[in-house]
């Protein structure tokens with residue numbers, strides 16, 4: 001496959017630029033809906049899992065598109081060879097070229113063996129899942145005992161980035177399925193506060209530490225794990241007790257062994273699993289512990305159902321592809337600076353944080369695969385908080401500010417907690433916000449609601465106008481069930497991959513996180529007195545000296 005091009009050199013790109021100028025930027029959603037009573041039918045797609053209860057409705061009708069623009073966006077995907085790149089990914093080709101690796105998180109959830117992906121380790125996936133099952137069953141049932149013979153009551157997942165955000169987000173999203181008498185803590189930050197506050201709630205006799213690190217070299221995780229081990233040994237005394245209380249999830253068996261993790265306590269995965277795509281691997285062990293293996297398997301199968309859809313649906317029907325090209329429409333042609341993910345479900349409160357890594361680490365790249373700097377914007381800046389909290393915080397800017405913020409609204413049809421009218425009220429907001437954003441409120445409508453005197457107050461009138469034409473996608477999921485969540489996560493993963501394919505960047509490396517790490521390691525010796533503060537710019541030197549002079553301990 002030739003990657004010797006920039007996305008902006010593709011014919012569809014130039015066509016979309018023309019379409020944006022000639023009509024895209026002036027599309028009026030009120031008129032578009034008035035003109036086409038079937039707009040919702042034409043621009044919404046339903047997804048039903050083949051093997052699970054996952055079910056989604058994705059409505060993209062409230063976007064600034066028409067049939068010609070939509071077709072051209074899909075042409076862009078076609079010209080960028082999205083389908084061929086997808087197939088190469090599924091086959092196990094080393095599409096992560098800067099690291100010379102396959103990208104096979106889809107193989108972790110291909111329990112039916114549908115894709116025949118080839119890479120070293122794919123045939124070990126089921127064995128690792130069996131290990132996760134037997135271990136999580138033993139901990140949950142109380143068969144696995146701590147060093148004084150007591151069952152485990154708390155788990156502490158120690159990991160950062162992909163080794164934290166996925167398990168944290170999923171265990172929160174699927175809390176209704178959780179074993180409530182097993183407390184789960186997630187410690188990621190190197191700030192000692194994070195570990196100290198978690199340990200305050202734990203008893204060494206009944207706590208299991210899960211050291212989650214793909215590389216097993218990440219400074220935060222190794223430091224936190226060492227602190228946890230010291231804390232444990234202070235009470236437990238002998239190192240031989242460590243094996244009952246510490247397990248490791250890693251691709252680096254040697255480093256985990258060096259840390260003192262016994263082989264039977266190691267859960268392996270492979271270099272073709274990117275950190276931000278790893279919740280489906282051994283990194284999902286804390287998910288298994290919290291919701292049980294069978295539910296975890298449903299998460300995998302729900303994702304697999306979406307993997308099948310992404311693999312086989314024609315582009316016009318392909319939900320991840322549709323979401324990807326619509327994102328590109330705003331990112332690259334309207335110049336949108338960011339994009340919001342707004343979940344109308346309290347359990348999903350870490351969803352946007354999780355997809356910040358998935359999207360921004362994947363697509364925050366400035367070099368195309370031909371080695372040339374891109375001459376267009378890449379990665380979407382993703383942010384969001386759950387509705388309705390967000391409504392009372394930042395929606396003002398989305399409704400009336402000067403910036404275009406395309407947004408995905410996500411809500412479950414069924415709630416896990418039917419309580420009075422709560423869910424209907426929540427959903428009335430979920431329906432109302434995109435409606436208000438799309439159709440706004442005209443000057444005439446504003447005036448009609450004002451007294452004659454206020455109608456003459458032009459500042460008041462203008463302040464109450466909503467311009468409308470602010471685009472949104474509405475995504476309804478039947479229920480935040482394990483399989484439903486799995487499908488939703490896979491949908492967004494493939495959206496992100498599709499965008500990377502179109503921008504012709506490598507969505508699967510993350511060199512951008514390296515420089516800061518290297519510099520922090522260089523600075524540390526000057527904070528511990530092993531080295532003087534030299535070799536930095538005057539700002540960095542000044543800041544370090546300020547810290548050294550003013551610190552108390």
Ligand SMILES: O=P(O)(O)OC[C@H]1O[C@H](O)[C@@H](O)[C@@H](O)[C@@H]1O
Pocket residue numbers: 159160161162163212213214215216217218221275276361510513
């Ligand atoms: O699991 P690890 O190896 O500890 O890495 C944790 C994180 O480190 C870096 O920030 C990046 O490489 C992330 O993609 C990764 O998720």
